[in-house]
Amino acid sequence: MKICICGGGNLGHVVAGFVAAQGQHEVCVLTRHPERWSNDIQIDAPDETTYRGHLSGVFSDAKQAVSDAQIIYICLPGYAIHDMLLQIKDYLMPMAAVGSVVSSTGFFFEAMQILPSTTPLFGFQRVPFISRIEDYGRRARLMGYKESLHLAIEQTSDPEPLRQALEQMLRTPIHLLHSFYEVSLSNSNPLLHPSRLYSLWKDWHEGETISRVPLFYEEWTEEAAALYIAMDQELQALLRQLPVTPGSIATVLDYYESTDAPSLARKLRSIEAFKGITAPMKATEGGFVPDFHSRYFTEDFPYGLAIVHRLAHEKEVPCPTIDRIYDWGMKIINSDY
Numbered sequence: 001m002k003i004c005i006c007g008g009g010n011l012g013h014v015v016a017g018f019v020a021a022q023g024q025h026e027v028c029v030l031t032r033h034p035e036r037w038s039n040d041i042q043i044d045a046p047d048e049t050t051y052r053g054h055l056s057g058v059f060s061d062a063k064q065a066v067s068d069a070q071i072i073y074i075c076l077p078g079y080a081i082h083d084m085l086l087q088i089k090d091y092l093m094p095m096a097a098v099g100s101v102v103s104s105t106g107f108f109f110e111a112m113q114i115l116p117s118t119t120p121l122f123g124f125q126r127v128p129f130i131s132r133i134e135d136y137g138r139r140a141r142l143m144g145y146k147e148s149l150h151l152a153i154e155q156t157s158d159p160e161p162l163r164q165a166l167e168q169m170l171r172t173p174i175h176l177l178h179s180f181y182e183v184s185l186s187n188s189n190p191l192l193h194p195s196r197l198y199s200l201w202k203d204w205h206e207g208e209t210i211s212r213v214p215l216f217y218e219e220w221t222e223e224a225a226a227l228y229i230a231m232d233q234e235l236q237a238l239l240r241q242l243p244v245t246p247g248s249i250a251t252v253l254d255y256y257e258s259t260d261a262p263s264l265a266r267k268l269r270s271i272e273a274f275k276g277i278t279a280p281m282k283a284t285e286g287g288f289v290p291d292f293h294s295r296y297f298t299e300d301f302p303y304g305l306a307i308v309h310r311l312a313h314e315k316e317v318p319c320p321t322i323d324r325i326y327d328w329g330m331k332i333i334n335s336d337y
Helices: 010-021 062-066 078-091 107-114 160-170 189-201 222-239 261-270 300-314 320-333
Strands: 002-006 026-030 040-044 050-054 057-059 071-074 097-100 121-124 129-135 139-145 149-154 174-176 281-284 287-290
Touching (some): 010 129, 010 139, 026 062, 062 078, 071 160, 078 107, 107 121, 160 174, 189 222, 189 287, 189 300, 189 320, 222 261, 300 320
Parallel strands (some): 002 026, 026 057, 097 121, 149 174
Antiparallel strands (some): 121 149, 281 287
């Protein structure tokens, strides 16, 4: 089948290269910068395996990219999903499936408004790979796999063929969930990143410089872990008010095999794929300051945490920790920073 990968970021590179390397599908990429891409892309995996994939095309024109694709796989941040759906909606084949590499930034809410009700939709609970670009358009690094993936499929009476196709594409077992809420509401990045950002910079003020850039995960604190757990407890209370299967979104403590804030902090500091990732900062005279324009802020607050925050208030579920951190983050990104 023909598969179109929408997005030329870290995940777009790795997914396109990984799927193309299998040689079983025709893979193309839709990106704003096709001139920077080679049709041959290399993916380096952590077990020293190298995947080499050949792309059938790299386009900036949506019609060229998606008009004959059976699966359109969006690998974009939350703020770009709305515009991408508008770009592709007039060129989709009947029954072409459209999905998102991760759904916690509002994919299903946007897609159900923009695309026809006959378009099958799919979205993952967590990203399949931890990815980093090494040489734009030519080489990327697959830094970590998931042992299995959880997926929601909507707007089709028979989701199983699509589940099987995606499972084969990603070479990872995929479990089908019962509701798009189960992938749209996540205690991954939308809670994980804001808890750490708040613990780092809740007391920061303009004009203050920091002497060094901290490691985002390897120096994870018990304070950040406690905030993460509290936010997750509020999310779990919300889930009990929604049509989701109990346990479909594992608690943070269960997912990371931890029992409390100290053990969770130790676990996050130890994850190999997270090592070397720094906090979002930028150099300035005298040291470093937080980079409030990074995707840690511009995606995880207004497109990730915002969904949890809105639904909690609609369902009248108390969420004081989420309120505090969400209000702090939104004040920052809406300011002159």
